[in-house]
Every structure is written in C-alpha cells, then in structure tokens.
Amino acid sequence: MNDSSPAPEEFGGLGIVVPQRITLDAPLLLDCGRTLAQHELMVETYGRLNADRSNAILICHALSGDHHAAGFHAAGDRKPGWWDNCIGPGRPIDTDRFFVVCLNNLGGCRGSTGPGTINPDSGKHWGPDFPIVTVRDWVRSQALLADHLGIRQWAAGIGGSLGGMQIMQWAIDLPERIRHAIVIAAAPKLSAQNIAFNEIARQAILSDPEFHDGHFYEHGTVPSRGLKLARMLGHITYLSDEAMRAKFGRVLRGGHMQFNYEVEFEVESYLRYQGQQFVDRFDANTYLLMTKALDYFDPARDYSDDLVAALSHASARFFVLAFEADWRFSPERSREIVQALVAAGKNVSYALIESQLGHDDFLMPLPEYHQLLRAYLNRVALEVGA
Amino acid sequence: MNDSSPAPEEFGGLGIVVPQRITLDAPLLLDCGRTLAQHELMVETYGRLNADRSNAILICHALSGDHHAAGFHAAGDRKPGWWDNCIGPGRPIDTDRFFVVCLNNLGGCRGSTGPGTINPDSGKHWGPDFPIVTVRDWVRSQALLADHLGIRQWAAGIGGSLGGMQIMQWAIDLPERIRHAIVIAAAPKLSAQNIAFNEIARQAILSDPEFHDGHFYEHGTVPSRGLKLARMLGHITYLSDEAMRAKFGRVLRGGHMQFNYEVEFEVESYLRYQGQQFVDRFDANTYLLMTKALDYFDPARDYSDDLVAALSHASARFFVLAFEADWRFSPERSREIVQALVAAGKNVSYALIESQLGHDDFLMPLPEYHQLLRAYLNRVALEVGA
Missing domain, CATH: 3.40.50.1820 (Alpha/Beta hydrolase fold, catalytic domain)
Known part of the structure; x- marks a missing residue:
C-alpha cells in the first residue's frame, strides 16, 4: 500500500x-x-x-x-x-x-x-x-x-x-x-432454463481432463478451463442485454477485424478476465455443489x-x-x-x-x-x- | 428401412x-x-x-x-x-x-x-x-x-x-x-450478449485439449467435449424460457434427488443428447468460423x-x-x-x-x-x- x-x-x-x-x-x-x-x-x-x-x-x-x-x-x-x-x-x-x-x-x-x-x-x-x-x-x-x-x-x-x-x-x-x-x-x-445454464457450467467442469473426477487436489492441478467457462457463462446471466450493449457495445480492439480467435470484441476481454480471476479464487467442487443446491431448491x-x-x-x-x-x-x-x-x-x-x-x-x-x-x-x- | x-x-x-x-x-x-x-x-x-x-x-x-x-x-x-x-x-x-x-x-x-x-x-x-x-x-x-x-x-x-x-x-x-x-x-x-455466447462456445472448443490448435484431424481425434458444450449453450438460446418450462419443467428422473452429477432433470438429458448428436455431425473448426462470421456481420x-x-x-x-x-x-x-x-x-x-x-x-x-x-x-x- x-x-x-x-x-x-x-x-x-x-x-x-x-x-x-x-x-x-x-x-x-x-x-x-x-x-x-x-x-x-x-x-x-x-x-x-x-x-x-x-x-x-x-x-x-x-x-x-x-x-x-x-x-x-x-x-x-x-x-x-x-x-x-x-x-x-x-x-x-x-x-x-x-x-x-x-x-x-x-x-x-x-x-x-x-x-x-x-x-x-x-x-x-x-x-x-x-x-x-x-x-x-x-x-x-x-x-x-x-x-x-x-x-x-x-x-x-x-x-x-x-x-x-x-x-x-x-x-x-x-x-x-x-x-x-x-x-x-x-x-x-429455478426454471428449466436456469437449470440448463447450471448444467452446462457443470459439464464444463466435469469434462475438463484436469478435473480428475473431483480429485484434482491430489494431482496438483485445477480444472481451470472448465471453471473459467462456467464463470463466463454465469456472467452472461448476471448482466442484461442492454447493460452489455451499454458497457461493451461492439467495439473492436484496433478498430478492424483481426480474422483470428484472439480477444477482439471488448466483451470477450471482459469475460476472459472474469473467468480467469475466478479460477484463482474458487474451487471447482464447490461450484458444482452450489449450482446443484440452486437446482434442488424448491420449498x-x-x-x-x-x-x-x-x-x-x-x-x-x-x-x-x-x-x-x-x-x-x-x-x-x-x-x-x-x-x-x-x-x-x-x-x-x-x-x-x-x-x-x-x-x-x-x-x-x-x-x-x-x-x-x-x-x-x-x-x-x-x-x-x- | x-x-x-x-x-x-x-x-x-x-x-x-x-x-x-x-x-x-x-x-x-x-x-x-x-x-x-x-x-x-x-x-x-x-x-x-x-x-x-x-x-x-x-x-x-x-x-x-x-x-x-x-x-x-x-x-x-x-x-x-x-x-x-x-x-x-x-x-x-x-x-x-x-x-x-x-x-x-x-x-x-x-x-x-x-x-x-x-x-x-x-x-x-x-x-x-x-x-x-x-x-x-x-x-x-x-x-x-x-x-x-x-x-x-x-x-x-x-x-x-x-x-x-x-x-x-x-x-x-x-x-x-x-x-x-x-x-x-x-x-x-449481433449484440454484445450474442457475441458473449459465441465467445464462450469458441473458448469451450479452443480450450479442449483435443482441439490441438485446430489440427485435430492429424491427431485422429475431435474436440468433442468443447463442441458438445458449444452446442448445449446454443440450444439454450434457441428456446424460450417458457418453452423450456413447458417442455421439461423441473421433472426429476426417478422423482427424487439423486445427490450426484448424473443426468437428473429432463432438461439435462435433452442438452446432453443434443450436444452429443452434434459432435457426431459437425466440425469444430467450422463452428468457430461460423460464429465469427456471425460476430463480424455488421453491414x-x-x-x-x-x-x-x-x-x-x-x-x-x-x-x-x-x-x-x-x-x-x-x-x-x-x-x-x-x-x-x-x-x-x-x-x-x-x-x-x-x-x-x-x-x-x-x-x-x-x-x-x-x-x-x-x-x-x-x-x-x-x-x-x-
């Protein structure tokens, strides 16, 4: 400081x-x-x-x-x-x-x-x-x-x-x-659509080869790709279409089409950053369990x-x-x-x-x-x- | 026949x-x-x-x-x-x-x-x-x-x-x-939200270890996990919340909570099936390119x-x-x-x-x-x- x-x-x-x-x-x-x-x-x-x-x-x-x-x-x-x-x-x-x-x-x-x-x-x-x-x-x-x-x-x-x-x-x-x-x-x-979003997030984690059926701690690794995707997907549902439009629009970095799959639109940069930040602070098994608690909630x-x-x-x-x-x-x-x-x-x-x-x-x-x-x-x- | x-x-x-x-x-x-x-x-x-x-x-x-x-x-x-x-x-x-x-x-x-x-x-x-x-x-x-x-x-x-x-x-x-x-x-x-969905689909494919930077043909494999996730995500956007509710509701297979990550809600079964079908008929590089054509479209x-x-x-x-x-x-x-x-x-x-x-x-x-x-x-x- x-x-x-x-x-x-x-x-x-x-x-x-x-x-x-x-x-x-x-x-x-x-x-x-x-x-x-x-x-x-x-x-x-x-x-x-x-x-x-x-x-x-x-x-x-x-x-x-x-x-x-x-x-x-x-x-x-x-x-x-x-x-x-x-x-x-x-x-x-x-x-x-x-x-x-x-x-x-x-x-x-x-x-x-x-x-x-x-x-x-x-x-x-x-x-x-x-x-x-x-x-x-x-x-x-x-x-x-x-x-x-x-x-x-x-x-x-x-x-x-x-x-x-x-x-x-x-x-x-x-x-x-x-x-x-x-x-x-x-x-x-949750609605079926809410559950669908959670299910894709879970599949992203479960299908990451680094997940090791949840035993990734013993392998000294984390399913970072899956967890990152899960978080990116979450972020889509946290923001309205209008808010994304106002915040990111369709601004192209560099002002022209790159013709590759690197970060190009501002919203891509935002999502990748949010995803990466999350990987550094969150546990994949906890994410699975939290989404399941959401899906099950039905008093x-x-x-x-x-x-x-x-x-x-x-x-x-x-x-x-x-x-x-x-x-x-x-x-x-x-x-x-x-x-x-x-x-x-x-x-x-x-x-x-x-x-x-x-x-x-x-x-x-x-x-x-x-x-x-x-x-x-x-x-x-x-x-x-x- | x-x-x-x-x-x-x-x-x-x-x-x-x-x-x-x-x-x-x-x-x-x-x-x-x-x-x-x-x-x-x-x-x-x-x-x-x-x-x-x-x-x-x-x-x-x-x-x-x-x-x-x-x-x-x-x-x-x-x-x-x-x-x-x-x-x-x-x-x-x-x-x-x-x-x-x-x-x-x-x-x-x-x-x-x-x-x-x-x-x-x-x-x-x-x-x-x-x-x-x-x-x-x-x-x-x-x-x-x-x-x-x-x-x-x-x-x-x-x-x-x-x-x-x-x-x-x-x-x-x-x-x-x-x-x-x-x-x-x-x-x-496309709106920023539309692009965001496409970006997550692309990241799912690009980050699949079987993608091999797009050279998966030479490796005799396909990035099936990534392509499956991409398709599942697409399906969420093809159906309205209401339609999903009408089609799948919150029906639990077997009528009770399983407490695992197997298919449990009907909508999960639907998405996994649609994802798998797609892997069998579609090319991951084509999917990347098609989503990019969508993102770029702006006459x-x-x-x-x-x-x-x-x-x-x-x-x-x-x-x-x-x-x-x-x-x-x-x-x-x-x-x-x-x-x-x-x-x-x-x-x-x-x-x-x-x-x-x-x-x-x-x-x-x-x-x-x-x-x-x-x-x-x-x-x-x-x-x-x-």
Missing part, C-alpha cells in the same frame, strides 16, 4: 474486520442422508449484539459469495467485502444498530468445511466425497451457528439470489427463529408442489425486492413469491427497483434500493429496540 | 433428392485479404428453372445448416432436409413454381470447401489455416454459384437467423441480383455505422419476419431492420409471428408463418411468371 493512500477506515465503512473460524460440534443430518459429526464455518460479525440478543441480522451469500461481506481484511486490500456498500455504520444494514452475521456456507471454499478441506476420516481432501448439500442443509447449519452465538431469533435474514432462497427456507423451516425475511432478486425455484416440493402451503408455515414478515433489468431471476419470479405469500395471508411488502445492470443490481448501491432497505430496517430496529 | 414403411415420396414432399458438388473456378478474394483460386460447394436444387431463368430462389442456411434443405437422400432416411416442412410441391416455397437452390456455405463441413477438406497446396486438411470467412464472402461465393447456374437475378433470397443476414448482405452488395429479400428471425448485427460498418445508408443501396423488396418467443434475435432486432428500411424509403413488409418455442420457431410449420410466406411468394411467382 502506498503510504499516501487513505486507510480503509477513512472511507466511512467498517475498517478492518477479522473473520473467525467456528467449530459446530452438533451432528448435522443432511438431506442426502449422511451426517457430519462436526463442521467448521468461517464467520464475520459486525456491530454488537444487544443485551436481549434481539438485534442480530443474518446475511446469506449467493453462488460465489463468502463470509467477507463488508470491511477490509488488511490495510492494503484493494477491495472491501462483497456487500460493503450496504453494510456498515450508517449504511442501510446499519452496524451501529444491528449485529450482522455473515458466513461462508457449508461446502464453500473460503475456509468452511467443504470439498477443499481435509476429511478427518481419510486425512485427505474431501473432494467429490463431500456431500451435495441443499438450501435446507444450509439453514440447519446456520441454525447451529445461531445457537452457538446465542441468537434465538434473527431480527432479519437478508439475502440476494441464492442467498434469498436461504432466507425463504429459514422462514418456512424455522418460522419462530426469523422475524423478518428480506428476499432479494430470488425465485421460488414447495415438500408440500405437494404447493408454494402457498409451504409459505403458510412462515411467521416472518417478508420484504421481497426485484430488479427490472434482471433476467436470471426476473421480477415475475419474485412476484410468484409475493403472490403465494398473499394467498397464504402473510404480511409482505414488494418493491420493483428500476435498474439497468441485470441480476448483479442486487449488489449495487442503487439509491432507490438502498433507501427502501434503510427504511424497512429502520422499522425493524425500532421493533427490536436497536 | 422396414419394407412396410411408406416411401418418403408418399408424404407429399420432394422424395429423393441428389446433392451435387459444384466447382467454382473463378478466384475468390476474401475480406481477410486472402484469395481462394477455386472452391467447391455442395448444392441441392429442387424444381425447374424456367425458360427466362427468372424463378430461382436462394435459400441461405443458418449456423449449423447445410445444403440438404428438403427431401430425403435415401429411402431409409429417418429425417428429411432441415426445412422440408416449408419446401416442396405445394408447400410455401413451392417447387412446382420455383427453382430452389440451397448450398452448404464456404467453410462448412458438409462437403463444401472448408477446414475439414484438403488444402491443395499442402495436401493436408485446411484445419485452422482455412481463412475466417464473412457474410460478405459468402455472398461473393454464392454469386459465383449463381453465375455457374446461369441465374442473373434471384426471384427471392430467403434465410432465417444467419441465413437472413446473408440475404440482407445480398440486397446491399448486389442489389440488381435479388428481387425480394425475405429476412427471418435475424438482426442487423452498416462499411457505411459509417449507418444502417440506413447501407440499406439505401438495396433495390429488393423486403419481407422481414420475427417471432414473439425469440430472445436470441428478438422482434426488436427485426424492427431495427424494418425501421432502417423505412427510413431509407424502401418497400418493406413486416410480420411478427405469434410463437412459443423461441428462435427455433423459424424452422417450425406454424400456420400463420407458412400462410404469410405462401401468400408473399405467390405474389413473387406471379411477378416472374412462375
């Missing part, structure tokens, strides 16, 4: 935050039928838990997220946590009022027990032997974490995309433990495919947000959730945010979006005396 | 058709600056050229198409040509009135000169040394074919998707040689990015058709063509066809679609005395 650069704290956020590794010793029975005797989760917390432990907010991450939601890990870090624009003192998720908890999910690759950690039974990497976990499993694991932290009920659970699905599942499976469910840019289940399945019946168990108040430009989980998908909640007689607010970027808008500091979150969470804070 | 099966002729189509290999000896200067001294095209023709050679229709194929547009090659064939439902005696493109010409484009992999044929200079497969051709190059090649067949002016040129782009280019580059331009499910140029580029100026050169009458459910080249993209034609003072008809399937609708026998084509081509036939 250059000595004249401002310290991260000067930007008004959380400054330096310290992740902790928490071991949960209670056995965890998974949907697949297997049991984990214990597991570890990487966790970050921001703000202070109040005396009656009523001001805790759970943040659930999406496909490629982790526990590092806000602040910096070190003074020299180029980037803060993935939702730093929304979490911090005076920010919409206000750490002066709330105790905010974010974790790397079970099966993740940022330190929580997952395919890339060591299986105590074998002394080797779990790799493909790590169980495929579901959103329900994550809720169970997160409930053990809440127990560990002494949190009986979350003031609110908040998540975007796959994170929003976890919040829905919390409200259905453990209704008494979540007061408000804030579900952002999500869907009640209505346990209730004869009746989403209204599933949501009738919830006692949380809901705030559902969608983004105009999002075509991965379009506003129509959020409205399916809202309509089922209305039909189940639940308390629900819905906001459709004007946006341009696409699915990724849920990570952006759009003024309307942040004002709505701020106003909603202000009421939550007053309720719990925070 | 089972002896009791009806012969293809009994279905009312063209019956058995015979492709021909035509050698074009005139030098062909390509956009990349290289010249092919001669080239061969695989061609099928249906119907009879009339005495004044005025009733010829050119059919241009899309990304993965070929010269076999209609009829059967042998009595035992399971499937007819790719547009058999539209071409034949009494069909919308009526071979009782028109002389229909369809070819496998230069660079293709169904017999025309391309990466998989032998380079006469080296005695080896062209492979990656085959020039990247453009839509303009195809029009030049097709014009040589028209010369060879003695056709001064096409009564109409018809094409869907990339085929429609070739028809637009004909109308701009050789206006006196095309009387009607029927442009179906096309766009004036306005030669006219200071002014599509109106580009189209002001056309003298053909235009019929532009789009499909409601098409999100690859949506109706908005067709309207861009129509608006530019209107601004250029051209004669243009536009039809938006009610549809469900998606981009693939242009290959379907939708009654409204075929009726409109039939009515339009009936007027064309009357004009040319066919």
Whole structure:
C-alpha cells in the first residue's frame, strides 16, 4: 500500500474486520442422508449484539459469495467485502444498530468445511466425497451457528439470489427463529432454463481432463478451463442485454477485424478476465455443489408442489425486492413469491427497483434500493429496540 | 428401412433428392485479404428453372445448416432436409413454381470447401489455416454459384437467423441480383450478449485439449467435449424460457434427488443428447468460423455505422419476419431492420409471428408463418411468371 493512500477506515465503512473460524460440534443430518459429526464455518460479525440478543441480522451469500461481506481484511486490500456498500455504520444494514452475521456456507471454499478441506476420516481432501448439500442443509447449519452465538431469533435474514432462497427456507423451516425475511432478486425455484445454464457450467467442469473426477487436489492441478467457462457463462446471466450493449457495445480492439480467435470484441476481454480471476479464487467442487443446491431448491416440493402451503408455515414478515433489468431471476419470479405469500395471508411488502445492470443490481448501491432497505430496517430496529 | 414403411415420396414432399458438388473456378478474394483460386460447394436444387431463368430462389442456411434443405437422400432416411416442412410441391416455397437452390456455405463441413477438406497446396486438411470467412464472402461465393447456374437475378433470397443476414448482405452488395429479400428471425448485427455466447462456445472448443490448435484431424481425434458444450449453450438460446418450462419443467428422473452429477432433470438429458448428436455431425473448426462470421456481420460498418445508408443501396423488396418467443434475435432486432428500411424509403413488409418455442420457431410449420410466406411468394411467382 502506498503510504499516501487513505486507510480503509477513512472511507466511512467498517475498517478492518477479522473473520473467525467456528467449530459446530452438533451432528448435522443432511438431506442426502449422511451426517457430519462436526463442521467448521468461517464467520464475520459486525456491530454488537444487544443485551436481549434481539438485534442480530443474518446475511446469506449467493453462488460465489463468502463470509467477507463488508470491511477490509488488511490495510492494503484493494477491495472491501462483497456487500460493503450496504453494510456498515450508517449504511442501510446499519452496524451501529444491528449485529450482522455473515458466513461462508457449508461446502464453500473460503475456509468452511467443504470439498477443499481435509476429511478427518481419510486425512485427505474431501473432494467429490463431500456431500451435495441443499438450501435446507444450509439453514440447519446456520441454525447451529445461531445457537452457538446465542441468537434465538434473527431480527432479519437478508439475502440476494441464492442467498434469498436461504432466507425463504429459514422462514418456512424455522418460522419462530426469523422475524423478518428480506428476499432479494430470488425465485421460488429455478426454471428449466436456469437449470440448463447450471448444467452446462457443470459439464464444463466435469469434462475438463484436469478435473480428475473431483480429485484434482491430489494431482496438483485445477480444472481451470472448465471453471473459467462456467464463470463466463454465469456472467452472461448476471448482466442484461442492454447493460452489455451499454458497457461493451461492439467495439473492436484496433478498430478492424483481426480474422483470428484472439480477444477482439471488448466483451470477450471482459469475460476472459472474469473467468480467469475466478479460477484463482474458487474451487471447482464447490461450484458444482452450489449450482446443484440452486437446482434442488424448491420449498414447495415438500408440500405437494404447493408454494402457498409451504409459505403458510412462515411467521416472518417478508420484504421481497426485484430488479427490472434482471433476467436470471426476473421480477415475475419474485412476484410468484409475493403472490403465494398473499394467498397464504402473510404480511409482505414488494418493491420493483428500476435498474439497468441485470441480476448483479442486487449488489449495487442503487439509491432507490438502498433507501427502501434503510427504511424497512429502520422499522425493524425500532421493533427490536436497536 | 422396414419394407412396410411408406416411401418418403408418399408424404407429399420432394422424395429423393441428389446433392451435387459444384466447382467454382473463378478466384475468390476474401475480406481477410486472402484469395481462394477455386472452391467447391455442395448444392441441392429442387424444381425447374424456367425458360427466362427468372424463378430461382436462394435459400441461405443458418449456423449449423447445410445444403440438404428438403427431401430425403435415401429411402431409409429417418429425417428429411432441415426445412422440408416449408419446401416442396405445394408447400410455401413451392417447387412446382420455383427453382430452389440451397448450398452448404464456404467453410462448412458438409462437403463444401472448408477446414475439414484438403488444402491443395499442402495436401493436408485446411484445419485452422482455412481463412475466417464473412457474410460478405459468402455472398461473393454464392454469386459465383449463381453465375455457374446461369441465374442473373434471384426471384427471392430467403434465410432465417444467419441465413437472413446473408440475404440482407445480398440486397446491399448486389442489389440488381435479388428481387425480394425475405429476412427471418435475424438482426442487423449481433449484440454484445450474442457475441458473449459465441465467445464462450469458441473458448469451450479452443480450450479442449483435443482441439490441438485446430489440427485435430492429424491427431485422429475431435474436440468433442468443447463442441458438445458449444452446442448445449446454443440450444439454450434457441428456446424460450417458457418453452423450456413447458417442455421439461423441473421433472426429476426417478422423482427424487439423486445427490450426484448424473443426468437428473429432463432438461439435462435433452442438452446432453443434443450436444452429443452434434459432435457426431459437425466440425469444430467450422463452428468457430461460423460464429465469427456471425460476430463480424455488421453491414452498416462499411457505411459509417449507418444502417440506413447501407440499406439505401438495396433495390429488393423486403419481407422481414420475427417471432414473439425469440430472445436470441428478438422482434426488436427485426424492427431495427424494418425501421432502417423505412427510413431509407424502401418497400418493406413486416410480420411478427405469434410463437412459443423461441428462435427455433423459424424452422417450425406454424400456420400463420407458412400462410404469410405462401401468400408473399405467390405474389413473387406471379411477378416472374412462375
């Protein structure tokens, strides 16, 4: 870090935050039928838990997220946590009022027990032997974490995309433990097209010769080609056609056709860069497992495919947000959730945010979006005396 | 063929058709600056050229198409040509009135000169040394074919998707040689999102270890993993979200979660099957080259990015058709063509066809679609005395 650069704290956020590794010793029975005797989760917390432990907010991450939601890990870090624009003192998720908890999910690759950690039974990497976990499993694991932290009920659970699905599942499976469910840019289940994108991503990884049936750790390699393709494909679904047009257009590097397969259009350069960055930070087995958790998510399945019946168990108040430009989980998908909640007689607010970027808008500091979150969470804070 | 099966002729189509290999000896200067001294095209023709050679229709194929547009090659064939439902005696493109010409484009992999044929200079497969051709190059090649067949002016040129782009280019580059331009499910140029999909398909092929920098022929292998992924990805863009939902839903094979990465959802089975089929019939170098021709297509580029100026050169009458459910080249993209034609003072008809399937609708026998084509081509036939 250059000595004249401002310290991260000067930007008004959380400054330096310290992740902790928490071991949960209670056995965890998974949907697949297997049991984990214990597991570890990487966790970050921001703000202070109040005396009656009523001001805790759970943040659930999406496909490629982790526990590092806000602040910096070190003074020299180029980037803060993935939702730093929304979490911090005076920010919409206000750490002066709330105790905010974010974790790397079970099966993740940022330190929580997952395919890339060591299986105590074998002394080797779990790799493909790590169980495929579901959103329900994550809720169970997160409930053990809440127990560990002494949190009986979350003031609110908040998540975007796959994170929003976890919040829905919390409200259905453990209704008494979540007061408000804030579900952002999500869907009640994946469409066949959503599954199709995930399947191609998985096939790219599975068919990479460096994948070695998931045992690539022992071969000292990574299926970088497959993982790169998977991430490039993901990026197409995170941006709207319009946003790509505005961002990249059809600009040719050098201004003329090259007649080869090198990077030529700006969008190609962007995708290759994003793909390569991802390979350097993400685990292929975790990517497979996360996409499968997405595909499996379908809380209505346990209730004869009746989403209204599933949501009738919830006692949380809901705030559902969608983004105009999002075509991965379009506003129509959020409205399916809202309509089922209305039909189940639940308390629900819905906001459709004007946006341009696409699915990724849920990570952006759009003024309307942040004002709505701020106003909603202000009421939550007053309720719990925070 | 089972002896009791009806012969293809009994279905009312063209019956058995015979492709021909035509050698074009005139030098062909390509956009990349290289010249092919001669080239061969695989061609099928249906119907009879009339005495004044005025009733010829050119059919241009899309990304993965070929010269076999209609009829059967042998009595035992399971499937007819790719547009058999539209071409034949009494069909919308009526071979009782028109002389229909369809070819496998230069660079293709169904017999025309391309990466998989032998380079006469080296005695080896062209492979990656085959020039990247453009839509303009195809029009030049097709014009040589028209010369060879003695056709001064096409009564109409018809094409869907990339085929429609070739028809637009004909109308701009050789206006006196095309009387009607029927442009179906096309766009004036690819969007950044369209290019992004193509780029991922190319990266899947280029990064396959079996690709061998395009020299896989000499290695006795094919980059099947990459080509399969590319095709799977293409299929996502050929079907609407709605169509996938209707066709596959979220049906789980066996009715429950398997907790592995085998085929589980119906849409996965479909995509893997389509991908595998494609590997068995298509050349990876051709796929690269075809996607690049798509990306490069931009007739306005030669006219200071002014599509109106580009189209002001056309003298053909235009019929532009789009499909409601098409999100690859949506109706908005067709309207861009129509608006530019209107601004250029051209004669243009536009039809938006009610549809469900998606981009693939242009290959379907939708009654409204075929009726409109039939009515339009009936007027064309009357004009040319066919």
